[in-house]
Amino acid sequence: MSDESLIHDYRYIFQKDVLRGKVAFITGGGTGIGFTIAEILMRHGCDTVIASRRLDVVKNSAEKLSKGTGQKCLPLQVDVRKPETITKAVDEALGQFKHIDILVNNAAGNFLCPAENLSFNAFKTVMEIDAHGTFNVSKAVFDKYMKSNGGVIINITATLSFRGQHLQTHAGSAKAAIEAMTKHLAVEWGPNGVRMMCVAPGPIADTEGMRRLGGDKITDAFIKSIPVQRLGKREDIGNTVLYIVSPAAELLTGTTVIPDGGEFLTSQNNYWALKNNPVFKQLISKM
Ligand code: COA
Ligand code: NAP
Numbered sequence: 001m002s003d004e005s006l007i008h009d010y011r012y013i014f015q016k017d018v019l020r021g022k023v024a025f026i027t028g029g030g031t032g033i034g035f036t037i038a039e040i041l042m043r044h045g046c047d048t049v050i051a052s053r054r055l056d057v058v059k060n061s062a063e064k065l066s067k068g069t070g071q072k073c074l075p076l077q078v079d080v081r082k083p084e085t086i087t088k089a090v091d092e093a094l095g096q097f098k099h100i101d102i103l104v105n106n107a108a109g110n111f112l113c114p115a116e117n118l119s120f121n122a123f124k125t126v127m128e129i130d131a132h133g134t135f136n137v138s139k140a141v142f143d144k145y146m147k148s149n150g151g152v153i154i155n156i157t158a159t160l161s162f163r164g165q166h167l168q169t170h171a172g173s174a175k176a177a178i179e180a181m182t183k184h185l186a187v188e189w190g191p192n193g194v195r196m197m198c199v200a201p202g203p204i205a206d207t208e209g210m211r212r213l214g215g216d217k218i219t220d221a222f223i224k225s226i227p228v229q230r231l232g233k234r235e236d237i238g239n240t241v242l243y244i245v246s247p248a249a250e251l252l253t254g255t256t257v258i259p260d261g262g263e264f265l266t267s268q269n270n271y272w273a274l275k276n277n278p279v280f281k282q283l284i285s286k287m
Contacts, residue, residue: 004035004061006068007235010043018246020045023097025090027051027080027137028107030058032207033156033237035065037104040238041245042069049093049100051078052107072097080107080133086140094144101149102245103141105134105178106156108171111212115169123170130174135181142189150193152245155182156237157200157256159264166271175200179256186254195253197244202260204232227262 024041028034029050038048042065050058050065050073058075065073074096076089093100109129113122134155145151157179159165160172179198186196203210203218210231223229240259243249258264268274 004031004064006039006064007036010040010235012043013239014044014242014246016043017045018242022046022101022245023048023093023099024102024104024245025049025051025093025100025137025141026104026106027078027133029104030054030061030075032209033201033204033234034104034106035061036234036238037106037241038065038073039069040235040242041102042066042071042073044242045071046102047072047074047097049074049076049089049097051076051089053077053079078137080105080137081128083136083140086137087144090137090140090144099149100141100145101151103138103146103151103153104156104241105137105153107133108156108174108209110168110171110209112167112214113170114167118170123173126170127174127177130171131177131181134178138181138185142192142194146189146194147192152195152197153182153185154241154244155179155196155198157198159200159202159258159260162200162264163269165269166274182256183254190253195250197252197254198256199237199240199244200256200258200260201237202226202232202258202263204234204237207234222267225263225266225268227266230261232259232261 019041024046026034026038029038030052038050042048050062052058055077062073062075076092078085078089109126138153155178157175160168161176165172182196182198236259240257
């Protein structure tokens with residue numbers, strides 16, 4: 001069951017009705033970053049569809065989001081690896097709302113694992129959830145709505161592939177595929193009025209992604225190594241998405257916004273040096 005909670009002191013920067021009348025479809029919107037993206041869009045007048053494998057989780061989160069924002073939120077069951085579940089969900093969403101103006105491909109799967117320990121199926125699983133999943137949902141929404149009506153598609157990626165990151169060959173490869181896909185689709189679908197963007201967060205506190213990538217091992221030295229001197233918050237990512245889908249960003253397409261406080265520029269990233277670091281050793285010894 002979802003134990004997500006809404007932001008209690010949200011500071012409005014944009015006009016509260018900037019997304020009035022819009023509908024956003026958010027994969028993985030029942031938890032973590034996806035939940036907060038849904039919340040921030042809804043706080044600005046948008047209705048949402050949140051879709052993932054666990055129906056009880058999205059149902060519970062939809063109730064919280066609707067109650068907290070006064071907007072509609074439709075929870076649907078989807079496995080982004082299974083096109084038949086996606087087309088069914090997109091049909092249901094269009095049946096209820098008549099339009100899907102915004103798609104956020106946020107669903108993903110990840111864990112820490114050295115490439116030499118990855119099974120063939122482990123690599124394939126992450127590629128299928130992240131890269132195939134992003135294509136599958138984008139294509140279904142394009143075919144059924146955006147081809148004729150335009151819209152904005154935001155793919156949540158990561159900074160993993162920008163430099164090559166230890167223990168992340170599977171996720172980095174998948175996110176890199178999404179970054180390339182975003183550029184291709186921006187070129188093909190631009191004339192249909194579709195803008196395609198990536199948002200590549202750095203480490204975001206209070207998320208499953210952070211927990212899985214050693215979030216409990218964050219040190220003061222790590223925080224001090226980040227140019228803005230703090231970890232990201234889910235709200236940072238929600239606000240970035242809000243900006244991209246707003247009329248302020250009408251010229252942005254086929255590129256990536258990196259809300260990471262500069263972390264990927266400065267964080268330590270030498271696999272062989274890190275192997276002798278006690279914190280890193282502890283992480284690897286668990287595998
Ligand atoms: N290290 C190495 N391999 C792993 C692993 C880990 N921590 N976790 C799973 N795998 C391997 C499995 O062993 C399996 O390979 P095998 O068949 O060769 O044994 C393969 O990955 C698929 O695992 P499975 O559990 O069957 O996949 P799933 O489809 O049920 O779940 C995951 C997908 C593994 C990504 C799962 O962690 C998940 O559902 N994650 C969603 C939430 C998440 O990751 N959030 C963070 C987002 S950044
Ligand atoms: P999270 O809460 O675990 O979110 C992942 C979501 O994806 C879950 O709601 C999950 O729901 C859904 N999902 C997984 N597999 C799916 C599938 N096959 N079909 C449909 N839905 C599926 O993790 P998070 O940390 O918020 O991550 C959200 C996004 O941000 C991911 O794209 C991640 O790569 C990216 N990101 C996170 C960080 C970070 O620091 N957290 C940093 C960079 C990038 P179900 O289990 O119900 O399916």
